[in-house]
Amino acid sequence: MLMDANSTTEAMASPISRRSLHEELAARLRDMIVEGALPAGRKVPERELCETFGVSRTPLREALKVLASEGLVTLNQNRGACVTALTRADLEEVFPIMGALEALSGSLACARMSDAEIEAVAALHDQMVRSFEAGDRPTYFKLNQAIHRAILLGSGNATLGATHQMLAGRIHRARYMANDDAARWRAAIEEHEHILAALQSRNGPRLAAILSDHLRNKLASVMRHFTED
Amino acid sequence: MLMDANSTTEAMASPISRRSLHEELAARLRDMIVEGALPAGRKVPERELCETFGVSRTPLREALKVLASEGLVTLNQNRGACVTALTRADLEEVFPIMGALEALSGSLACARMSDAEIEAVAALHDQMVRSFEAGDRPTYFKLNQAIHRAILLGSGNATLGATHQMLAGRIHRARYMANDDAARWRAAIEEHEHILAALQSRNGPRLAAILSDHLRNKLASVMRHFTED
DNA sequence: AAATCTAATTATGCATTCATAATTCAAATT
DNA sequence: AATTTGAATTATGAATGCATAATTAGATTT
Secondary structure, three states, rough: OHHHHHHHOOOOOOOOOOOOOHHHHHHHHHHHOOOOOOOHHHHHHHHHHHHHHHHHHHHHHHHHHHHHOOOEEEEOOEEEEOOOOOOOHHHHHHHHHHHHHHHHHHHHHHHOHHHHHHHHHHHHHHHHHHHHHHHHHHHHHHHHHHHHHHHHHHOOOOHHHHHHHHHHHHHHHHHHHHHOOOOOOOOOHHHHHHHHHHHHOOHHHHHHHHHHHHHHHHHHHHHHHOOOO | OHHHHHHOOOOOOOOOOOHHHHHHHHHHHHHHOOOOOOOOEEEEEEHHHHHHHHHOOHHHHHHHHHHHOOOOEEEEEOEEEOOOOOHHHHHHHHHHHHHHHHHHHHHHHHHHOHHHHHHHHHHHHHHHHHHHHHHHHHHHHHHHHHHHHHHHHHHOOOHHHHHHHHHHHHHHHHHOOOOHHHHHHHHHHHHHHHHHHHHHHOOOOHHHHHHHHHHHHHHHHHHHHHHHO
């Protein structure tokens, strides 16, 4: 068995705590699912993944249990794991929750973020607008996420960030779909202008309301691509 | 034939699908942690638990991974699992999130619950008031939870309920502490009167606001018992 | 006596093995 | 030919074994 590869990536990463195998596997699988390398509904045979990653079944199974508790995969008794398929109902459930969480984060962020941190968000916003004007959707998407994430973290509530991220992971694929028509994309940009304005003026209730609406609109946009479901 | 007959008998509990060991173990451990049988900060040696439950380490370890992803235990590399200790900061983070989730649930419940379901909540409320008057705190606590849970489920958003329950599990112990002085307990009852009234009049925004405040007050009450932390 | 270093013990991470449920495929019956 | 039954295969659930990191105990040194 060629198991020596794990010691190679140890220098740069976190200095003291090197992640355990099941953690590493969970992260890798999470990425694969979120990025669509493992399509929804697909069966995830243990043997195959073990060979792919070159590990035994024990840590892989531990990782699958974690992903199941995150809702990314579904375990069927004696029948293995499947990538959880997103239904319209799932999206309709998750988006409002994320809206509520982001609203809370915005409210808190207005009170707690430093001026410098808000300026950093403004910088991200400007970059995002530029990538919109350039029609560069991947960069736009990345910056968009970075802004929302910055506000989440700016709330100073780590649990809020973690809860949000867990839900975001489930619907990540779907969120790629949003803004694929020009009108909605433009509207999203406008909403983000309001988001930034509310944050800069530290108007918590207003930012909360805008973020909630923003998520509601995102849902509506995404849902148009689920008509065939 | 026989198979059809079996698959149709779904009404009763879950006679066919016995839970897998790791699921069962996760549930048992969750209860033990939530109910305080495993005190916070305590080390959870695998060997000991294996003997307690009479199982091998594999399913137990799988269960611990799940509980770790739920935040109930903390895994330390090569150093085993500890029951996650609740800090004041944790409570201050979790309660506002639960407030936001319950506010959302209230808003949705006002729109979606049937009259019969609302009457059921009213019945729970009346029982709760009686147990308050009788000074029966355990029963009060149970009914209190049942009411909040009914509104959560009444939202029709299963993910919302699951998310809430996950957070609630973490702070369950702390919530026992609330209402241990008569003044706060009486105030809580009054808040519940408003909650019921808003629900019965289907005033979503108002119910949302009351629930949010209710959770905020709960936090304040609980925090008084964490001064020594 | 206190501190430190080393050896022994213990507990954990992972691999392997065993047992059992599920699936597949072929054969037999209608 | 289609359906069904049953054996063979495969995959998963769980247990055991092995290697290694942590912890503890003991001995040696200052």
